[in-house]
Amino acid sequence: MEAFLVSTVVVALSEIGDKTQLLALVLAARLRKPLPIVLGIIVATLFNHTLAGLVGAWVRSAVPAPYLRWLLAASFFAVALWALKPDRMDAEPASSSRWGAFAVTAVAFFLTEIGDKTQIATVVLAAQFGNLIAVVGGTTLGMLIADIPAVLLGSTAAMRIPMRLVRYVAAGMFALLGLVALLAPVSP
Numbered sequence: 001m002e003a004f005l006v007s008t009v010v011v012a013l014s015e016i017g018d019k020t021q022l023l024a025l026v027l028a029a030r031l032r033k034p035l036p037i038v039l040g041i042i043v044a045t046l047f048n049h050t051l052a053g054l055v056g057a058w059v060r061s062a063v064p065a066p067y068l069r070w071l072l073a074a075s076f077f078a079v080a081l082w083a084l085k086p087d088r089m090d091a092e093p094a095s096s097s098r099w100g101a102f103a104v105t106a107v108a109f110f111l112t113e114i115g116d117k118t119q120i121a122t123v124v125l126a127a128q129f130g131n132l133i134a135v136v137g138g139t140t141l142g143m144l145i146a147d148i149p150a151v152l153l154g155s156t157a158a159m160r161i162p163m164r165l166v167r168y169v170a171a172g173m174f175a176l177l178g179l180v181a182l183l184a185p186v187s188p
Contacts, residue, residue, distance in 0.1 A: 003129035007138025008145070010125070010173050011118050015146035020112050024150040027108070033101040037151050040105025045143045046136070048113045049122045053136045056126025068127065069181060075124040076178030080171040082117050118143060128181060
């Protein structure tokens with residue numbers, strides 16, 4: 001249960017203001033089809049975070065426990081620093097004329113999430129907790145907690161969220177996880 005709850009909270013906070021949340025806002029404004037957009041987000045996130053979780057499980061099995069502790073702590077601290085940097089959209093998503101809102105969302109979200117801090121966090125959380133299903137379920141729920149309101153409420157709600165404060169809280173949570181990784185032994 002701890003792996004699920006920590007994964008949910010950490011990713012929900014780090015997703016606020018993230019480029020995938022910005023993508024959700026753009027898609028909602030452009031495509032105006034909330035249900036296919038939300039379903040596309042769910043499918044892309046489950047697929048992406050499952051792959052990331054599998055990488056984390058592999059790291060956990062491949063790296064000896066004494067080194068894993070330091071690798072996890074360094075990774076959490078790196079993501080904490082990364083969380084302080086504001087995200088922006090680099091490109092507009094493709095039009096849905098041929099693909100439809102679901103396909104455009106699923107492909108755009110999957111590609112945008114590659115190498116993103118929430119994907120890296122999923123790898124690290126899976127390596128930390130050793131519970132693939134709980135971590136993937138938690139990180140996916142965390143993404144949905146942040147992204148579904150962005151789709152349903154649009155940019156007006158996003159403008160009222162204190163992004164700087166959210167970035168600091170997310171960075172603090174990742175730093176705390178780094179400290180926990182240093183101080184608590186990695187369970188088998």
